[in-house]
Amino acid sequence: MSKAAASESASLRDLPKLDALLGSQAFAPLIEAAGRHLVTEETRAALDVLRTDLREGGHVFQSELTEPALARLVEKRIATLLDPIQCRVLNATGVILHTSLGRAPLAPEAVKAAMREAVEYSCLELDRSSGKRSDRDKLVNDLLARVTGAEAATVVNNNAAATMLILNTLAEGKEVPCSRAHMVEIGGSYRMPDVMRKSGCRLVEIGATNKTKAADYENAITEETAMLLKVHTSNYAIVGFTHEAALEELVEIGKRRNVPVVYDLGAGSLIDLKQYGITREPSVPDLVKTGADLVCFSGDKLFGGPQAGLIVGRKDLVAAVKKNAMFRMMRCDKVTLALLEHTLKLYLDADSVVENVPTLRAIARDAEEVKRKAKGIAGKLKKHGVEATTADSTSQIGGGSTPGEELPTTVVVISKLGGSPDAAAKRLRMGTPSVFCRIENDALVFDPRTLLPGQDTELVAAIAAARKA
Numbered sequence: 001m002s003k004a005a006a007s008e009s010a011s012l013r014d015l016p017k018l019d020a021l022l023g024s025q026a027f028a029p030l031i032e033a034a035g036r037h038l039v040t041e042e043t044r045a046a047l048d049v050l051r052t053d054l055r056e057g058g059h060v061f062q063s064e065l066t067e068p069a070l071a072r073l074v075e076k077r078i079a080t081l082l083d084p085i086q087c088r089v090l091n092a093t094g095v096i097l098h099t100s101l102g103r104a105p106l107a108p109e110a111v112k113a114a115m116r117e118a119v120e121y122s123c124l125e126l127d128r129s130s131g132k133r134s135d136r137d138k139l140v141n142d143l144l145a146r147v148t149g150a151e152a153a154t155v156v157n158n159n160a161a162a163t164m165l166i167l168n169t170l171a172e173g174k175e176v177p178c179s180r181a182h183m184v185e186i187g188g189s190y191r192m193p194d195v196m197r198k199s200g201c202r203l204v205e206i207g208a209t210n211k212t213k214a215a216d217y218e219n220a221i222t223e224e225t226a227m228l229l230k231v232h233t234s235n236y237a238i239v240g241f242t243h244e245a246a247l248e249e250l251v252e253i254g255k256r257r258n259v260p261v262v263y264d265l266g267a268g269s270l271i272d273l274k275q276y277g278i279t280r281e282p283s284v285p286d287l288v289k290t291g292a293d294l295v296c297f298s299g300d301k302l303f304g305g306p307q308a309g310l311i312v313g314r315k316d317l318v319a320a321v322k323k324n325a326m327f328r329m330m331r332c333d334k335v336t337l338a339l340l341e342h343t344l345k346l347y348l349d350a351d352s353v354v355e356n357v358p359t360l361r362a363i364a365r366d367a368e369e370v371k372r373k374a375k376g377i378a379g380k381l382k383k384h385g386v387e388a389t390t391a392d393s394t395s396q397i398g399g400g401s402t403p404g405e406e407l408p409t410t411v412v413v414i415s416k417l418g419g420s421p422d423a424a425a426k427r428l429r430m431g432t433p434s435v436f437c438r439i440e441n442d443a444l445v446f447d448p449r450t451l452l453p454g455q456d457t458e459l460v461a462a463i464a465a466a467r468k469a
Contacts, residue, residue, distance in 0.1 A: 010060045015051060016070070018044055026067040027074075034078050042077045046070065090455050090462065092437045094409060094447030096362045097267075097399025101436060103300045103307075104399075105358040105452060107343055110305070114338035124334045137322070139337045143344040147270055149288045150295075150312035154322050155340060156330040160190055162296035162309030163264050167199035167229075169324045170260060170317065174226030177204040179212035181244065182231035192231060201226065210242045214249035218257070227260045227293075228253070232267075232282070251291040260293040260317060267399065268297020268310065270347055271354070276363050278397065278405055284312065293317055299336075301399045304359035305343040306336045358452060363397065363407065365449055371410035373448040377456050378412050384464035389413050395449045411438075412446040417467050427466040435462045 021027055021043055022036070031039050054060055063069060089101055097103045127134040137154055144153035156162050167176065176196060183205070185191045196203045202224075206216040217228050228250050247263060254261040265287065272283050281302065287295050294317050299308030309330075311321060321327065332340070346356045354360040371390070378388040391413050394406035417424040421439045428435040428444075438445040451459060 008062050010054065010062050010065050012051065012054050014062060014065055015047060015054070016065060016067070018047060021067060021070060024067045024071075026071040030071055030075055030078075038078060039074060042074050042081070043070070046073050046077060088433045090433050090435045090459055091450045092435060092446040092448070092459060094393070094395040094411065094438065094445075094450055095398035096359060096395065096450055097301055097397055098436075098450075099399055104302075104304045106306065106339060107304065107346055107357050109356060110339055110342035110346065113342040114335060117338045118335045122334055122338070124337070136331070136334075136337060140340045140344060143341065143348075144310060144312060147344060147347045148284045148295075148312045152315040152318035153310065153312040154318050155299075155332055155337070156309040156311070156327070157332055157336070158307050159264075159266060159268075159296055159298040159309040160195070161330040162311050164195055164199050165309075165321055165324055165326055165330060166262055166294055166296060166311065167196060167201050168326060169321045170262070171199070171201035171226035173200060173202075175202045175204050175220075175222060175224045176227055176229050177206050177217050177220035177225065178229040178231065179207045179216070179244070180205050180209050181207065181212055182229070182233065184231055184233060212245055213243060214245040214253060217245060217250055218253045221253075221257050221259060225257075225259055227262050229262050229264065231264045247287065247290050247292060254293065255291070260314075261291075262294045262296075263287055263292045265295055265297040267301040268299075269302035271350075271360065273302075273363065277407060278363065280405060288312060294321075299340060299343075302359060302397075303343070304357035306339040308332055308336055308340055362395075362449055367408040367410070370447075370449050373451075373456060374410040374412050377446070377448060377460060380457075380460045381412070381414070381463060384460065384467070386414060386463060386467055387416060393445070393447065395447055407449065409447055409449045412448070414444040414446070414463070415442070417444060417463070424466060428462060431462050431466060433458060433462060435459065435466075 018040070022031070022040060027039065027043075050060055050065070064073075091098055091101050093101075095101075124139075125133055125136045127138075140155055141153045144155070145151065156165060178192070178196070183192050193203055204220050204225075206212060206220045221228075230245075230247060230250060247261070250261045253259070265282070265284065267281065269281055269283050270285065272286070273281050284295060284297060292313065294311060294313035296309060296311045297303070299305040299310055303310070311318060343357070347353050349356075354364050374390045378390050381388040389412075390410050393409050393411040395409040396406055414424075418427075421442055421444055424444060425437060425439055428437065438447070446459065446463075448456060
């Protein structure tokens with residue numbers, strides 16, 4: 001086709017036939033790589049778009065309708081279709097449990113073990129000894145009870161479900177006193193008063209926003225009281241003239257008045273984080289020791305596992321929760337249970353769990369180690385012609401956990417990477433792997449604390465590539 005002809009506007013009659021394109025030499029490699037069915041569908045869709053454009057008076061040139069040009073168009077459509085939406089990310093934001101980036105990265109050892117079971121048949125609900133059907137909870141309940149010190153345990157698909165299930169099981173049609181300070185919203189329109197109404201119980205608000213005393217709980221107890229609810233304010237903090245009744249006080253009241261005490265912990269760490277500077281986050285084993293009747297918490301936050309709602313506490317109450325008709329709607333699948341099982345097994349070795357669970361490792365990283373990593377990254381970037389400096393900063397736990405508490409860190413700062421900071425950040429996000437950082441004072445900021453082992457080299461390469469883009 002001559003240059004003049006290629007630049008001429010096309011008409012509907014110039015559109016090639018589908019069968020002719022599929023049988024052409026230009027389409028052969030594409031069919032070999034992607035399969036005839038997918039290529040057929042995408043070619044038909046591409047021709048439909050071109051046909052619509054021509055009918056509506058759009059400009060389509062003859063050069064766009066050649067077999068090689070259409071093969072490239074279809075190849076691009078297929079690449080876009082197959083490009084992963086939930087792609088791999090280097091998290092350099094400094095937010096350890098980044099809700100938008102999948103929260104807790106899973107322990108590689110747990111993933112490997114779980115995937116071996118996921119790709120084959122597994123004993124999900126079968127007792128190997130008897131050969132009879134059994135409870136899928138058996139995969140994790142004993143382990144969960146052991147590492148928390150609870151009498152019994154069970155698992156549902158997230159902590160919101162755990163809270164709803166507990167309320168519905170223990171308090172449907174009954175009263176539940178709860179502090180006004182605990183009327184939390186955790187995002188996505190999840191508000192505790194709404195959850196309590198949906199569960200079928202009657203909320204009894206007690207105390208004031210900034211002060212709720214143990215006496216407020218006791219004075220609210222009537223013959224209609226089903227349980228006392230305490231909610232950990234994991235995503236906000238009230239400071240100043242405040243008071244919050246201690247869990248131990250509620251447990252004493254509950255035992256004396258024969259009313260169960262439930263603690264909705266939210267994030268749920270299994271180890272004491274005070275040694276790492278996190279002072280407001282109680283550990284699940286410590287809460288169980290107080291005598292709380294039930295404690296529920298998330299699997300994909302400070303526990304460092306998959307999304308799940310973990311319920312631990314009194315054996316009779318856990319059994320009642322499992323008998324609830326809604327329990328089956330909220331149960332976990334075999335992959336989640338396998339990931340939970342093998343993550344829990346990491347907690348059996350107290351000496352190595354912090355190193356083996358990525359979330360805990362990020363929290364526990366020594367500030368000097370992070371500083372050395374930041375300086376190393378900055379030095380490597382300079383070799384690629386990228387001007388980078390380091391600066392003192394702070395990291396956050398994130399995921400609605402430990403509000404107001406931060407970890408000391410050292411960040412890599414890049415003031416110029418071509419174009420505006422927003423444009424450079426977008427190039428980094430759209431790269432492979434995708435890189436997420438912060439923008440502060442018109443500069444790109446990268447926190448090594450949230451990089452996983454070996455990712456510093458990848459980060460340097462990704463930044464260097466974004467500079468050239």
